[in-house]
Structures are given as structure tokens and as C-alpha cells.
């Protein structure tokens with residue numbers, strides 16, 4: 001195994017010398033932020049790459065989520081998933097909104113549309129689903145419910161950069177979609193995020209909200225925040241975009257090796273595709289089921305023992321954190337499938353610079369553990 005620790009992910013960094021000309025331009029122009037030239041260029045380049053019409057760049061995905069809720073004036077209660085990174089629900093609390101947790105579909109690990117209706121109350125104003133691991137939600141079923149009950153839909157698409165369904169970008173669904181460009185994501189700008197919006201008017205409002213609510217030099221129309229992406233981050237994004245196809249195809253290769261080599265290993269379930277035509281292979285989650293000889297946590301520890309650092313995304317469930325667990329919808333009985341997924345999931349390392357030989361070693365170790373544990377159990381019988 002490698003002498004350096006192997007993390008669940010590592011940012012893809014293009015050659016340093018390719019970034020120098022961007023830095024020279026920033027030094028030359030002295031424009032560091034507030035919608036400078038690289039910011040404008042990155043918005044255009046992303047629209048083209050993603051096949052969308054309008055995007056507003058942000059300093060990170062969390063501030064983008066908080067702003068998306070403000071942009072649509074969401075209040076009261078929002079239906080969401082407990083099986084996500086905590087930022088999803090935190091964005092609701094930051095807006096004084098009450099999250100209402102609904103259980104997940106055990107196949108996609110996304111919000112189960114069949115359970116949404118029962119959670120709607122007169123206070124419900126929106127649904128905030130997550131395309132978890134970049135696997136698309138059941139967008140048609142969710143939109144149907146939203147239309148029936150006059151609810152907004154804001155997708156937390158933090159994992160879904162570049163994902164497409166049969167008709168195009170997954171980001172065109174719902175009222176808004178929010179991306180994260182954090183260092184650990186498929187496409188990163190060190191820190192960063194974005195809101196994908198359907199029209200120029202909505203983008204204008206979002207652009208005002210991310211700039212303190214300024215409309216012009218002397219007019220402020222809302223208590224906006226500072227959510228602007230800097231020129232440094234935007235420039236890095238432009239450079240990353242030149243390498244994104246290569247990075248995505250490396251991820252695809254790794255995904256295939258994992259799938260091929262883990263096929264048929266008793267108790268290790270790889271997730272199926274969930275309706276994406278173009279996937280981004282942002283994570284490689286496996287579910288460690290009861291017929292695997294050791295528990296998920298034991299497997300996690302054993303892998304750490306040989307320098308592999310998977311992550312239990314997403315354990316604990318958001319609904320188990322102190323600021324959420326008092327909510328009626330946070331009750332375990334309300335969330336049986338999310339509870340099981342959180343107990344079983346382990347995200348294995350996947351990132352463009354990960355050597356395929358390491359992936360092979362990880363899978364061999366997982367398989368070997370099966371045989372060793374089974375034979376030592378038999379030995380002790």
C-alpha cells in the first residue's frame with residue numbers, strides 16, 4: 001500500500017505553472033473581487049459546459065443555499081432529507097425555517113417522493129431534496145407534488161456537477177439548484193459554490209443578495225450577504241475547467257475497477273446508477289450489509305489501519321445532531337431507511353490522481369477480509 005495516507009478524496013490540481021498567467025493578470029488588473037473579469041468569464045464558461053442558461057457564483061455552497069432560500073422568500077417549513085451533509089439543513093435554520101425530515105428511497109438514498117405528501121402541512125413552502133453522491137432525485141415525481149401543493153423546489157446539487165439525465169443537465173430541474181465547488185468536489189475553486197437559476201430576473205435578484213442587497217451605489221433592497229466569489233477562485237475555476245474532462249474520465253475508470261472487483265463480494269453492495277445519462281463519479285459509496293462478516297465501523301477501522309481513510313458520508317444523520325433531534329420529524333421511527341443507510345455506508349477513495357493499483361489493493365483487502373474472517377470464525381467454532 002502507498003506510504004502516504006489515501007483519503008476519501010483529494011482535490012485535482014492542474015500544473016502550477018498553468019496558473020501563473022492567471023495570477024499575473026490579477027496582479028496587473030488589481031481587480032481582486034466584486035464581479036471582476038475572471039468571475040464573468042467563469043460564469044459564461046460554466047453555462048456552456050453545464051448546458052444551462054444562468055448561474056450566479058458564490059463564495060461557497062452553504063452561503064449559496066442560504067441565499068437561494070432568501071431569493072425565493074421561503075419561510076415556515078421545508079421538507080428535506082436527513083441523509084446529507086449538515087449544510088443542507090443548516091441553511092434552513094439560518095433562515096429561521098423549520099426542516100421537516102422525510103425518509104429516503106433505499107435504492108437511490110435520495111428523498112423518497114412517496115413519503116413527501118404525508119409531511120406537508122399548511123406551513124410547508126418548499127422541498128429541498130439532495131442529489132446525493134450526484135445520483136439524480138426522482139425529479140418528475142417531486143415536481144408533480146410541488147405543483148399540486150404550490151411548493152418551491154430547491155435542489156441541493158452540491159454533488160451533481162456535470163450530471164445529466166436523458167434530456168440534459170440535472171441542474172435545470174426545480175426552481176433553483178445549488179452547487180458546491182469545495183476542494184473535495186469534482187470541480188473545485190478551492191472554496192466556492194453557485195446557484196443555477198432559470199431566468200435573468202432571478203439571477204439579478206440573487207446577484208444583489210450576494211452583494212449585501214445592493215442594486216446600485218446608493219440603493220440597498222434587501223439584507224443581503226457577502227457571498228461573492230473572488231478573482232483568485234474564479235481564475236482557478238477557469239483553469240480547472242480545461243482539465244475537467246480528463247478528471248472525470250479518470251473517476252469513471254476508478255468507478256469501473258471498484259465495481260468489477262467488488263461484484264459478488266458477499267455483503268458489499270455498490271450503488272446502482274439512479275437515472276443519470278452522464279454521471280460524475282463524485283463518490284464511491286458501498287453499503288456494508290449484515291452478510292459481510294464484520295460491521296461497517298470495523299471495516300472502516302481496518303482500512304484506516306493500512307493507511308486508507310474512507311468516510312462514513314452520511315453518518316450520523318442530520319436529524320441526530322443536537323439542533324435537529326428535538327424535531328418531531330427527526331424521530332428514528334420516521335426515518336427507518338435513512339437510519340439503516342447511515343449505519344451501513346462507507347465512501348471509498350475516489351479522485352483523479354488515485355492510482356488504479358491502489359483501488360485494486362483496497363478491493364483485494366476487502367475481499368481477503370471476507371475470507372480471513374470467515375475462516376477464523378470457522379476455526380473458533
Ligand code: T4K
Nearest residue numbers: 007009010011060061062085087088158180181182183184
Ligand atoms: N450540501 C451538500 C450535500 C454537501 O455535501 C456540502 C458539502 C454542502 C452542501 C456545502 O457546500 P460547501 O459550503 O462546503 O461548498 C467535506 C467538505 O468540506 C464539504 O464541502 C462537503 N460537502 C462534505 C461532504 O465533505 P469534511 O469535513 O468531510 O471534509 P474534510 O476536510 O474532512 O475532507 C475530506 C478529505 O479530503 C480529507 O480527509 C482529506 C481530503 N482533503 C480535504 C481538503 C479540504 C484534501 O486532500 N485537501 C483539502 O483541501 O467535509
